[in-house]
Amino acid sequence: MRRIILIAVMIVLGGCTIDLSRLLTVNMNTTSMTVLQGDATRGADIFTHGVNDAPPCIGCHSLGQSAFSLGPKMTGISQRAAERVPGMNTDAYLRQSILEPSAYVVSGFRDIMYPNFKEKLTEQDIVDLIAYLETL
Numbered sequence: 001m002r003r004i005i006l007i008a009v010m011i012v013l014g015g016c017t018i019d020l021s022r023l024l025t026v027n028m029n030t031t032s033m034t035v036l037q038g039d040a041t042r043g044a045d046i047f048t049h050g051v052n053d054a055p056p057c058i059g060c061h062s063l064g065q066s067a068f069s070l071g072p073k074m075t076g077i078s079q080r081a082a083e084r085v086p087g088m089n090t091d092a093y094l095r096q097s098i099l100e101p102s103a104y105v106v107s108g109f110r111d112i113m114y115p116n117f118k119e120k121l122t123e124q125d126i127v128d129l130i131a132y133l134e135t136l
Contacts (some may be wrong), residue, residue: 036124038131046121046129047074054120057129060113063136071113072106078134094130 050056060070081090081097085104088096096103098121101113121129 036127038127038134040128040131040135043128043130043132046125047132051125052120052122054117055114071109074133074136077136081133090134091130094133095126098126098129 047057057074061072061074062069063074066073077094078090081093082088084093084106099118101115101117102111105111
């Protein structure tokens with residue numbers, strides 16, 4: 001409370017005009033959290049077709065036994081992901097790989113993954129994509 005009074009006094013003495021109600025309003029609804037559930041079917045669609053002008057993952061990451069792939073093959077990623085970076089579980093590794101692709105680059109591959117997924121994908125898109133990858 002002292003801090004709020006001090007701020008108000010500083011504003012008045014400083015000649016500033018500001019709507020103090022904006023500083024003092026607390027929205028108690030911001031404490032609620034929504035837990036998103038991943039939809040692997042939708043994630044498969046994002047992987048194959050892309051979303052929100054982001055390129056599809058399949059353009060660089062193959063499924064199955066394809067002889068060529070610009071990025072690591074995704075078949076079996078759900079088992080390998082937890083072993084890639086010490087201290088990271090599968091979900092954390094996949095999330096980091098999507099949102100911060102340069103943070104860890106698999107040996108034998110170049111750092112060329114599309115860097116703007118964090119601007120193009122919603123949180124639901126990411127959860128859905130991870131749900132799909134965890135089925136592989």
